Amino acid sequence: MNNKNSLEIAYQNARDLIHKKEYLQAISQLNEIIKVFPNELNSIYLLIDCFIKTNKPIEALEYTHKALSFKNDDKKLLLLEIRLNEFLERDSEAIFLLKAFINKFSDFKALKQLTNLLVKQDKADEADDVVKKFFENNEDYGLLYKGVRHLHASRYRKAEDAFKKVLIEDENNIDALRFMGILAFKSGNHDIAEAMLTKALKLDPTYSLVWANLAQVFSVTGQLDKAKKSFKNILNMEPKNGLIWAEYGTVLTKLANYQEGKDAYLKALEFKPNSPRVHLSLGHVYKTMGEIDNSINSYKNTIFQNNLSGEAYWSLANLKTYSFSENEIRDMEETLNGDMTDIERSQMHFALGKAYEVMKDYDKSFKNYFKGNKVKKGLIKYSSDDTTQNTKKILEFFNQENIKNLSKSSTNDQDPIFVLGMPRSGSTLVDQIISSHSKVDGTQELPNIIKIAAELNADEQSNYPEVLKELDDVQLSDLGKNYILETAWARDRAPFFIDKMPNNFIHIGLIKTILPNAKIIDTRRDPMDTCFSCFKQFFARGQLFTYSLEDLGNYYSDYIRAMNHWHNIYGKDILTVHYDNVINKTEETIRELIDYCNLPFEQECLEFYKSSRPVKTPSAEQVRQPIYKSGLNYWKNYENHLSPLKKIIDEIN
Helix, strand or coil: CCCHHHHHHHHHHHHHHHHCCCHHHHHHHHHHHHHHCCCCHHHHHHHHHHHHHCCCHHHHHHHHHHHHCCCCCCHHHHHHHHHHHHHCCCHHHHHHHHHHHHHHHCCHHHHHHHHHHHHHCCCHHHHHHHHHHHHHHCHHHHHHHHHHHHHHCCCHHHHHHHHHHHHHHCCCCHHHHHHHHHHHHHCCCHHHHHHHHHHHHHHCCCCHHHHHHHHHHHHHCCCHHHHHHHHHHHHHHCCCCHHHHHHHHHHHHHCCCHHHHHHHHHHHHHHCCCCHHHHHHHHHHHHHCCCHHHHHHHHHHHHHHCCCCHHHHHHHHCCCCCCCCHHHHHHHHHHCCCCCCHHHHHHHHHHHHHHHHHCCCHHHHHHHHHHHHHHHHCCCCCCHHHHHHHHHHHHHHCCHHHHHHCCCCCCCCCCEEEEEECCCCCHHHHHHHHHCCCCEEECCCCCHHHHHHHHHCCCHHHCCCHHHHHCCHHHHHHHHHHHHHHCHHHCCCCCEEEECCHHHHHHHHHHHHHCCCCEEEEEECCHHHHHHHHHCCCCCCCCHHHHCHHHHHHHHHHHHHHHHHHHHHHHHHEEEEEHHHHHHCHHHHHHHHHHHCCCCCCHHHCCHHHCCCCCCCCCCCHHHCCCCCCCCCHHHHHHHHCHHHHHHHHHHC
């Protein structure tokens, strides 16, 4: 190998080997090249890349130094040197190199990298000084810095003006594009945010901060597959970034990839072992997967790291099968005297409510449930009157005449089985029974129907449900088809699937309009048991009517009014399943359920508690047990405290 032609052949052979992922052979080939051409930079680049891909960072760093010995101003090599030192956890060396790099190139991205490392070493003051000095020495960044200051202070209009001025001078300023994207995101302009950040990445596909910002946009807008890919891109560049591993885990769990999500959280803990948030998230995944002992350990680890974590205490209580010790209860009572947020305080009261409930001290139990609800009620906006008016509007529209005159959807899909009703009415139990069938996928509480209704009610010109009169058969069919497509991510390969969003009951008219063949199962439980079970449940999201006994009673009244209407309209198309019957007439009721779904009976449905499928509802542990009767008329233990609720319920009946 002594001429240029031989070099080109050998170099191409090495590239081909890398393409085939035959890295060891490629390393051998490249070493032969460098023996003859010691300063052949392209070959050194490839060799470094091979060492990185074969997890040999020390060798990669050695050859990076070799290349820098004859090309010490190569930006790519200098950044690679910094990256490798970070990977090897030589943070002090990386900080030294970053400072030199910034002095040489005035690089804003490197500045951010440097400040992150300084903060990691608890040198926040030095990080502030470094930032201040950078902008003093780089007038070109002055306007950008001013925009960032405005952005952090929520002065969005002034921030936008500053960033726009930067982009007028340089339309390809990556940092200005990034901050414009962040600004758009904070302002709720998600399309603009995505466009700005995507443009920035086209200019520099290796800018991990932009990938992180874009992943956040994708997560919020429900583009979870894109968010997953974005976080994966970051991890390819920063495999030891614990924060990104945690964010990646969250996206995976939202996609119902619980095993992968668990693995991601465990990876996050390798780099952030003291993170209460990661321990808590891991506990939630373990619970969903039925790994209760691991879930308990994760929640306790959260408390060890942060004893003010009301969510961790409530998560333990919410396992339903966990009993707090006297010492734990004492710690919880004492913690309430600490500096907690209102949300944490509310969750702690709910946890104590459950703790005293297990001890059968129902007065103390109710006292804490009441306090927890009162605190949470003060944090939300909910109007019982508005709910009643909205229910009335929807039911008045879906009368026999209007339904008859609506265009007809041609969507013939029989896939969805809607299990709906009041929360805590036995819907998770019914879901578990049916999804134990080999031809049914259990999913989760899918928000898609509510989302469709909200989109049809987006403005005054498209007021829902009246807007349905304006839609033709094609448009209605498209709504049905889009629902099937947009829920596909939650399914496996079974021909049928369950959507168990309980609040879908108000939208049965919409469901039957766009998906005329959908099955609808209305789950019923004793109204007092149902409502009180809601009252003693801290919901992670939604269900804003549950934090007052009066609101609960009124919501239940709206629910009964709605279901009476739908049963009158759609008759036998809706199956009502009573919790009492599932408990007392188990096989008969289960056979009725399976028959209604037009499915052949399978023994597994009777043995639903043996299913290992993930369950992501408050009843997760209860449905992993055989049928039991202890939940019937449980509210009577608290009867002395429930008169406001009982008064409303009695008026309904």
